[in-house]
Structures are given as structure tokens and as C-alpha cells.
Amino acid sequence: MAEYNITALGIPLFLFFMLVEYAYLRIRGRDLHRFNDNIASLSMGICLLVSDALLKTFTFGVFIWAWSSHRLFDFASTSWLTWVVFFFGVDFCYYWFHRIAHTYNVLWGAHVGHHQSEEYNLTTALRQSAFQYAFSWVFYLPLAFLGCPPEVFLVQFLVLKAYQFWLHTQAIDRIPLMEGVFSTPSSHRVHHAKNPIYIDKNFGGTLVIWDRVFGTWQPEVAEHPCHYGTTTPLRTWNPVSANLQHWSMLFRDSLHTRSWWDKIRLWFKPTGWRPEDRRRKTTKLQKTGVKNRPKFDPEVSALTKLYCGLSFALLVLLVTMFIFLSPQLSARELAFGVVLILAGLVMISQFLEGKFKLRLVEVARVPALLWFLTVLWTLPISTQVSQKLELAELAPPQIEVPEETTLSALPWLEKPAVLSGNTPAVQHVTWHTNGTQGELEYTLSYELSSFPEHVANILSARSTLQEGSRSWLEKQL
Incomplete structure (x- = not known):
């Protein structure tokens, strides 16, 4: 199924549980x-899914190269011991990535997006930095x-994610027997x-035993x-600004601080560290925490919310198709899709903040979105x-199949109802021998x-065709 990115199939499922x-x-x-x-939060999640679709091949490819x-x-993937050992291994590596991401400025900039929401619900789970996977994969290479x-x-x-x-x-309270061993809603609210x-x-990701140990x-x-x-509050709904919030502060500090040494070490110092000449009395450092404060909540009209809701629904449909089909898209189509998605998210965030200076952009954006939706749909x-099929070598089976035919022309293979028309097909039947064994x-x-x-x-459909073709092969032998 390499021609698809099946991560997109989880989007409707996540939305369902959020509604529940x-x-x-x-x-x-409880409101x-x-x-x-x-x-x-969902806009941030979309940014992550898009970046993951573009980066996944590289990051997972490095893991495969290191393993190969x-x-x-x-370790045999068929052994239960392998799965047990690396269940703990993956969780252990996640703990240290997560902890270090909270510890150093440069990595906090790639993780802070997950913590910016002033609410805590299932939408927060998808509120992730678009750049997190660009860094986190390194921590799993030891595996x-x-x-x-x-x-x-x-x-x-x-499974971990x-x-x-x-x-x-916040719908689930403390869970007896799980607290202090597994991650729970209670421990993660903390x-x-x-x-x-x-x-x-x-x-901890799945387990909090690492927190207790360390x-x-x-x-x-x-x-x-x-x-x-x-x-340090975000005070915007713009996902681009949210993803760059901490790094933009680091960049400004490195640009304006007088010390050249501070310009460099700032990025690698503990979270919240700032050069002496860039500290402000009103700025709270990450390590100190803060008391409760009023939430960022600009008021907009019901009509604006309705427009933003409909626009976002169309974007979710576009994102689902874009991510699912991303392995099939050209570089130009990928670039156009990314720009179109980001433009939509930014425009919606601007309207939700009561800012309408860019409203004329919608004249071009909406038709472009509808056109690209049609392209991906078709x-x-x-x-x-x-x-x-492997079988004892007696004699190559005599199977006569035209080199080119259609699914509907094959009486032995039932065409799944989801496939329309006389779908073109090319078949190849080959017989390989290896000692006393043969493979069809x-x-x-x-x-x-x-x-x-x-x-x-x-x-x-794929499983139906697999079963149908297997049954046919077995009947020929």
C-alpha cells in the first residue's frame, strides 16, 4: 500500500471521538x-500531518538504513520477546526525547506548540508542532x-502515538491501579x-515508570x-505564528544581544534562558510556571464563526485527500497543496481574531481550493x-491468461462492487523453480x-481481489 499514506484514514476517527x-x-x-x-488546535494538527507526509519517507528511511x-x-519480528523488548525501548526513547525537548531552547521550539492551548480536551492531542518529527526521529536511532x-x-x-x-x-478522572504506572489523563493533565x-x-508516553525512576x-x-x-502566552490562532513562536523569540534575542557568544549558546541553553541584556521583568521563564490568567478569547460574530466552520470543513476534506494521495503527487502538486492548506488555515485564524484586512484573498483562495479538491477527488x-504460491515442483502448471484483459472479462474473478466499469488490467503469470520447490x-x-x-x-477491494486470485490459482493446481 506504498502508493497511499494511510495516516489520513485516522482523521475521521479522531474527529468522531472529539465529537463524542x-x-x-x-x-x-461542563463547557x-x-x-x-x-x-x-486542529489547524496545528493539520500542519503536523502535512509535514509528516513530506518527511516520513526520509526519517523512516534513515531508520531502515541504520538497521540494515x-x-x-x-531480532526476529515473529518473536514475542522482540515486541516486548522494543515496546519498552520505544517508550524509553520517547521519554528522553520528550524530556530533552522541554529542557533545551532549540528543541522546545519544536515542541512548544503542543502546550500552547489554554484548554485541555481531545483536540489538544492533535495540537503538535509541525517540526517535531524533524527532530524526534534521531532519538529512536539507537533502536x-x-x-x-x-x-x-x-x-x-x-501504538505509542x-x-x-x-x-x-478532562472527562476521565483518576484511574485506580493505572496511576503511577501507565500514563493516564490525570498524569498527563499535570x-x-x-x-x-x-x-x-x-x-512518559505509555508508561510513567521512567518519570518515577528519573x-x-x-x-x-x-x-x-x-x-x-x-x-509565555501565544495570543493568536495563527498556526504559522504558533509553530514559530519560540524560535522567533530566540532569533530576535540572538540578533539584538551584544555578546557573540550569547548569540550562539542561546539556542542550546536550558529552556527559558535568555541573555542578560535581553531579559524583561514581565517575561516569565518556562521553568518558573505562572498562576492562572484570563484566556485569549477575541469575540467575533456568529456569521464569522459559521464561515470559518464551513471553510475549515472543506480544508479537512482537502487535507485528508492530500495526505492520503501524497505519495502519488508531483513536487508541483505537493507544493501547491501545502501553500493552499496554509493559506486557508491562516485566513481562518485571522477571521477568528476579528481581522479582515486580507478578506479579498478569499476571492482567489476559495476557487483554487474547490479546483484542487476536484483534482484530488478524480x-x-x-x-x-x-x-x-509455493508448491512441490512436478510440472509447471498450464495456465492460459491473456496478456491484456479487463476485470469484467475474467469469469473466474469477481469484480468488487466499488470498482466501476471495465477497469483495465494486465496480468502476468510466472513460474519459478528452486530445487524441488516451485513458486507460482x-x-x-x-x-x-x-x-x-x-x-x-x-x-x-484489495483484499477481495487477493482472495479471488488466490482461490483461482489454487483451483488451477
Whole structure:
């Protein structure tokens, strides 16, 4: 399925759980969602998904290279011991990435976006820095050198990230038996709080045993209810500004401080450190934490919110298709998609702040968005289904299949309903011998002509074709 980025299939699922949380909290009389903050958090999540779609091949490719060429040990991906060992290994590496990202200025700039929201709900889980994965992959390379199979690492990493989604809620109180061992909503609320007692605590991903071992454990205390956000408030819904907030401050400090040594070491000093001549009495350092304060919440009309909501819904549809189809897009299409997505997010954030100076940009942006939606919806993709069967070598099976045919012309292969028309297909049947064994290989190529077909191919059509072709091969032997 390398022709798709199936990460996009999780977007509707995440949105569903967010709506469930919202409904549950409203029924319980708790208003813990704000429209503008939710849009801002989801906008940050979109930026991360787009950057991940562009960076994933490189970052995971480095892991595969390190494992292939420089691993010290061989672990079988079929062994349960491998999965247990590297479950703890992945979680351990995440703990140290997470802790170091809170410790040094340059890495805090790639993580601070996750902490900027002044609310705490499931939308916060997707509020991530677009640059985080550009740094975090380095912390997992030791696993490749130790021999962690790439498929094991990928599954464990996805499990780690999926587990953290449900931690970002106030709908779940403390959980007996889990607290102090596994990460829970309670322990992770502590991590996100800006109260002085909670700053830089509970870095664990799936487990918090590392926090207990390395002295960063702090349980939630009833006398200190959590209040959220960063010690230096963001005060904008703009996801581009949010991603660059800390680094822009570091850049200004390095530009204006008089000491050349401070210009360099500023980036690598502990979080919150600033040159002496750039410190301001009103600036709170990250390590100190702050008391509760009024939230950033500019008022806009209901009509503005409606327009922003509809615009954002269209963007979510575009982003889902863009990420899903990204392996098939040209560099020009990728660049155009990124610019279009960022422009939409910035315009929505501006309107939610009551700023309308750029409203004429919508005259060009909206038609461009609708056009690109149509392009992605109707993007044709050629894909394949292959089967291999090993059998004792007696004689090559006599199977006659035309070199070119169509799915509908093959009476032995039922065409899935999701594939429309006489889909062009090319088949190849090859017979390989190896000693006393032989291998029969069959390949069926077919074309998908719309986004719904692409999704259906992943969810059902591919498996239907695989099963149909396997059954046919077995009948010929």
C-alpha cells in the first residue's frame, strides 16, 4: 500500500471521538471546548500531518538504513520477546526525547506548540508542532542500531502515538491501579499544566515508570487544579505564528544581544534562558510556571464563526485527500497543496481574531481550493494485487491468461462492487523453480479513478481481489 499514506484514514476517527467527548461533557454540564481554540488546535494538527507526509519517507528511511547496515543484534519480528523488548525501548526513547525537548531552547521550539492551548480536551492531542518529527526521529536511532526490525518499530511507534490521544481529556478522572504506572489523563493533565508545581513533570508516553525512576513524577493534586497553556502566552490562532513562536523569540534575542557568544549558546541553553541584556521583568521563564490568567478569547460574530466552520470543513476534506494521495503527487502538486492548506488555515485564524484586512484573498483562495479538491477527488491511480504460491515442483502448471484483459472479462474473478466499469488490467503469470520447490506468481494491475475508490481499495477491494486470485490459482493446481 506504498502508493497511499494511510495516516489520513485516522482523521475521521479522531474527529468522531472529539465529537463524542464534546457531547458527553455538554451532557454533564461542563463547557470545556471553545470553537476558536478547537480550530486552532486542529489547524496545528493539520500542519503536523502535512509535514509528516513530506518527511516520513526520509526519517523512516534513515531508520531502515541504520538497521540494515549497522545493527548489532538480530531480532526476529515473529518473536514475542522482540515486541516486548522494543515496546519498552520505544517508550524509553520517547521519554528522553520528550524530556530533552522541554529542557533545551532549540528543541522546545519544536515542541512548544503542543502546550500552547489554554484548554485541555481531545483536540489538544492533535495540537503538535509541525517540526517535531524533524527532530524526534534521531532519538529512536539507537533502536535501529540495537536491531529493532523496522516493522516492529513502526507498529510500536504508532501504538505509542495512538495511546496518547485519549490522555488529553478532562472527562476521565483518576484511574485506580493505572496511576503511577501507565500514563493516564490525570498524569498527563499535570504535564500540560502551567502551575509552578506541575512544570516539567510526567514526560512518559505509555508508561510513567521512567518519570518515577528519573525523578520527574508528579501526581495531580486536588488543592492545585490544573490550568493550561504556556508561561509565555501565544495570543493568536495563527498556526504559522504558533509553530514559530519560540524560535522567533530566540532569533530576535540572538540578533539584538551584544555578546557573540550569547548569540550562539542561546539556542542550546536550558529552556527559558535568555541573555542578560535581553531579559524583561514581565517575561516569565518556562521553568518558573505562572498562576492562572484570563484566556485569549477575541469575540467575533456568529456569521464569522459559521464561515470559518464551513471553510475549515472543506480544508479537512482537502487535507485528508492530500495526505492520503501524497505519495502519488508531483513536487508541483505537493507544493501547491501545502501553500493552499496554509493559506486557508491562516485566513481562518485571522477571521477568528476579528481581522479582515486580507478578506479579498478569499476571492482567489476559495476557487483554487474547490479546483484542487476536484483534482484530488478524480485522481487516477494504478495499483496491483500480487499472489505467490509455493508448491512441490512436478510440472509447471498450464495456465492460459491473456496478456491484456479487463476485470469484467475474467469469469473466474469477481469484480468488487466499488470498482466501476471495465477497469483495465494486465496480468502476468510466472513460474519459478528452486530445487524441488516451485513458486507460482500472479499479478493483476488495475486502475482506480476516484478518491472513494482509493479508500474502498484499502478497506475492502484489495483484499477481495487477493482472495479471488488466490482461490483461482489454487483451483488451477
